[in-house]
Amino acid sequence: MxxxxxxxxxxxxxxxxxPAIADDWNTPQEPFALSSDSYYVGTRGxxxxxxxxxxxxxxxxGATSDAASQIAANVRKLGFKVEDIRIILNSHEHLDHAGGxxxxxxxxxxxxxxTSAAAPVLRSGKVSxxxxxxxxxxxxxxxxxxxxxxxxxxxxxxVGPLAVTLHATPGHTQGGSTWTWTSNDGGxxxxxxxxxSLNAIASGAFRYSGDPAYPNARSDVERSIxxxxxxxxxxxxxxxxxxxxxxxxxxxxxxxxxxxFVDKAACRxxxxxxxxxxxxTLAAEAKTPAIVWRDNAKIAELFERAGVTGTxxxxxxxxxxxTGHDRQRAGIRYVPASTYKIPNSLIGLATGAVSSVDxxxxxxxxxxxxxxxxxxxxxxxxIKISNVPVYKELARRIGMERMxxxxxxxDYGNMDAGSVVDTFWLDGPLKISAVEQVRFLGRLAQDKxxxxxxxxxxxxxxxxxxxxxxxYAKTGWYVPDDRKNQIGWWVGWVEKEGKVYAFALNAxxxxxxxxxxxxxxxxxxxxxxxxx
Numbered sequence: 001m002x003x004x005x006x007x008x009x010x011x012x013x014x015x016x017x018x019p020a021i022a023d024d025w026n027t028p029q030e031p032f033a034l035s036s037d038s039y040y041v042g043t044r045g046x047x048x049x050x051x052x053x054x055x056x057x058x059x060x061x062g063a064t065s066d067a068a069s070q071i072a073a074n075v076r077k078l079g080f081k082v083e084d085i086r087i088i089l090n091s092h093e094h095l096d097h098a099g100g101x102x103x104x105x106x107x108x109x110x111x112x113x114x115t116s117a118a119a120p121v122l123r124s125g126k127v128s129x130x131x132x133x134x135x136x137x138x139x140x141x142x143x144x145x146x147x148x149x150x151x152x153x154x155x156x157x158x159v160g161p162l163a164v165t166l167h168a169t170p171g172h173t174q175g176g177s178t179w180t181w182t183s184n185d186g187g188x189x190x191x192x193x194x195x196x197s198l199n200a201i202a203s204g205a206f207r208y209s210g211d212p213a214y215p216n217a218r219s220d221v222e223r224s225i226x227x228x229x230x231x232x233x234x235x236x237x238x239x240x241x242x243x244x245x246x247x248x249x250x251x252x253x254x255x256x257x258x259x260x261f262v263d264k265a266a267c268r269x270x271x272x273x274x275x276x277x278x279x280x281t282l283a284a285e286a287k288t289p290a291i292v293w294r295d296n297a298k299i300a301e302l303f304e305r306a307g308v309t310g311t312x313x314x315x316x317x318x319x320x321x322x323t324g325h326d327r328q329r330a331g332i333r334y335v336p337a338s339t340y341k342i343p344n345s346l347i348g349l350a351t352g353a354v355s356s357v358d359x360x361x362x363x364x365x366x367x368x369x370x371x372x373x374x375x376x377x378x379x380x381x382x383i384k385i386s387n388v389p390v391y392k393e394l395a396r397r398i399g400m401e402r403m404x405x406x407x408x409x410x411d412y413g414n415m416d417a418g419s420v421v422d423t424f425w426l427d428g429p430l431k432i433s434a435v436e437q438v439r440f441l442g443r444l445a446q447d448k449x450x451x452x453x454x455x456x457x458x459x460x461x462x463x464x465x466x467x468x469x470x471x472y473a474k475t476g477w478y479v480p481d482d483r484k485n486q487i488g489w490w491v492g493w494v495e496k497e498g499k500v501y502a503f504a505l506n507a508x509x510x511x512x513x514x515x516x517x518x519x520x521x522x523x524x525x526x527x528x529x530x531x532x
Contacts, residue, residue, distance in 0.1 A: 025096060026066045031074035032250065034235055035183035035190050035258050037162075040246070041074035043067045046096055047241050049194055050075055051181060055160025056086035059104065060179055060194050061097050061239060065143060068100030072107050085110045086159045089151075091196040091239045092173040093121035094133070095142050102143035113149045113157055115168055118175025122148050130174050130214040135204025135332040139485055151177075169228060171221025172197040174214060178228055183235075185258055191232040193267055197239055198225050198274030200281040205331030205435070208278065209285045213328055221278055225271045233267035244270060292321050298528040299325040306517050310488075310507025312525045315438035317446065317500045322435065323529065333413055333431035334487045334506055337476035338386045340425035342444070342459060342491075344394060345379050347406035349455035353397040354379065357458045363389040380462045386475065392422040409450050412440060427480070437491045437504035445472070445493045445500045463492065470495045471532070473522075477515060488515050490522040494531045501531050 024045035031041045034049070042048035046063035048071050057080060062068060072082045085108040090098050093114070101122065105112055114122055121128050125144040127137040151157060153168035167178040176196040183190045200208045200221050208218045238244040244266060252260035263269075299312055303325055313324035324330060348354045354361065357379040368374045373387045382390040395403065400421045407415040413432025418424040432440075443449045447456055465471040473492030480486070486509035493502040505522040509515045526532040 025064060026070070028070055029074075031078050032253070033258060034237065034261050035185040035192060037183050038181075038192055038235075039078055040237070040241075041071050041078070042241070043070055045240065045242075047194075047237055047239050047246070048074075049237055050078070050080065050085075051162050051164065052078075052080055053160045053162050056084050056162075058087045058089065058157065058159050058162055058164055059085050059108075059110070060089045060164075061091050062088065062100035062102075062104045064096055064099040065103060066100075068103035068107075071100060071104060082108050084108075087157055088112045089157065089164065089179055090114050090118060090122065090175075090177065091179075091194065092176045093118040093128070093131075094137070094173065095140050097239050098122060098145075099142045102145045105145060105147070111147050111149055112145050113151045115166070115170075115175045115177055116150050116152075117170065118173070118177065119148045119150055121175065128174060129328060132173070132200070132202040132206045132208070132211075132214060132217055134213065134328065135206065137203070138332065167227055167231065169196045169198065169224035171217060171224045172199055172201065174220075176224060178224075178231070180231060190262070191234040193228075193231055193233045193236050195228050195231075195236060195238050195244070195267065195270060196224075197243070198228060198271065198277075200274075200278040202281070204328065204333075204433075207285050208281050218278075218282070221274070225274050225278070228274075229268045229271035231267050234264055235261045236263065236266035236270060238270065243273075293327045293330075294321065294323040295327065296323050296325060296529070299323075299525045302521060302524050302528065306521050308507050308514055308517055308521060310505060311434050312505045312522065313434045313438055313503065314526070314529060314531070315435075315442050315502040317442040317502060322438075324434075325525075329506075330434040330504075333433045333436070334489075335428045335478040336413065336425050336430060336432050336437075337478040337487070337489060338388070338391075338426075339437065339474050339476035339489045339491050340430065341383050341386065341391050342463060342474055343406065343410055343412055343440070344391055344398075344425070345383065345459045345462065346410075346444070346449070346451055346455055347403060348379070348394045348398055349458055350406070350451045351398055351402045353399075353402070354394055357462050361390045361393050363387065364393060383462050383474070388426070395422040410440060412436070426478075434491075434504035434506055437489075438493075438502035441472075441491060441493050441504070442500055442502040445495070445502060465492075468532070473519075475518060477509065479509075486510075486515075488518045490518045494526060496531055501526075501529075 027044035029044040033039050037052050039050045041050045048061045051058045075082050088110045122145040125142040127134050151166045156163050156165045164179050164181045169176045169178045178196045179194040181192050236244045249261050311326040311329035313330045360376050360378050362376045372385050404417050413436050416429040418429045424430045463472045476489035478487040488507050488509045491504040
């Protein structure tokens, strides 16, 4: 049994929601010269640099898939041919800097070159499990890139007179790359640097202070910061142009020409900012309590035999120990679907939106997804058949203001009820991780939530399973409109020998047979741990 120390504080369990796209990422930007042979051809919010020669060109970065056509158009505006791009390089393997590379390769026929860590991501289009932002990029695949060659640290890539050198700068990602070259601008040698992001940014439960998914993340980013700070550096461009003050410098170009971009201290300043960001990240992580996670080989084998991709976590509340399968996924947030009927019931009872679990609520009439939902019933019965119309009625009675306050008091997932009070747990934006589920359920089982004790007792009563008086559980099944990326849940707790063991299973639902495996697989995992 492998034991790993990590922190999974609620504040660190960042959503697996799609990362927000900045307003200016795909905003058009006129291209302009940085030096005699180097040109900015990116968008307003995402950099891309063309290094040009009569024998062919080198392009660094491809921005997003939507921005690829803009980059190609900017190359043409400068009087160059996209087809003359011989090599495409990349700063790091995220969709905002590599998402457009496949299309630019198609347009140009160029070879793409990357580090050995970045190349598999570019080839597959899928984020690496070791990426600090893995949890936020799971459903943000990129178009796969063909013909990706490997470049090693210190190696120089050449096209005609052009020579661009790789300085491996991992940390932001495992494949982070900084590129340097020289330009002869008006008879002066100019040291050009395209420096990768050095920011320690994480999603999910990832910790720069130590994480088994990428154990060297902190030391890598520290070395990368020092490496960039020491580079000969006259003109600096970063993947996000504002990170290197590019727009402030360009504002002076009409008066100073290309000299406006020269700042011999730029790389040191850039590194200083990244060093401060790292210290801030480490300080925030230090404030979160560390916990112990125990990987369980028996549970992993159960998932493998069942052909199910997912996670299972059991929280021994008294010992404050987490045991299970796929620690990384356990910290990723997903839409709770019908598992939210547990907090929905609790908030409804606490606010008086429903007087008791035996008060009959109307289903509303009209057609229902399941025929058994098409009648009025109390929560005691509705939760057993997961009656969505009845629980929508309860949510409407609670109202948005009281619902948001209830989520806040429960510290439930991302606590985001959105704007539609009767669908936010079915369609999002509410999301919660398996670890957050067991923390919430452990507190409910022990009467330790900031809610009336009679309400908590009533909710415990309606989720107790008829076939085992020591088992309390609820299923959930998230089905988006396009029916892709479905997620199945089984959550609850077991009481044994006076102790509480809260559990949560979530899994990718590829078909109905996988959905039917949730409860049997979860029970088998509990049995493997001697809890059932």
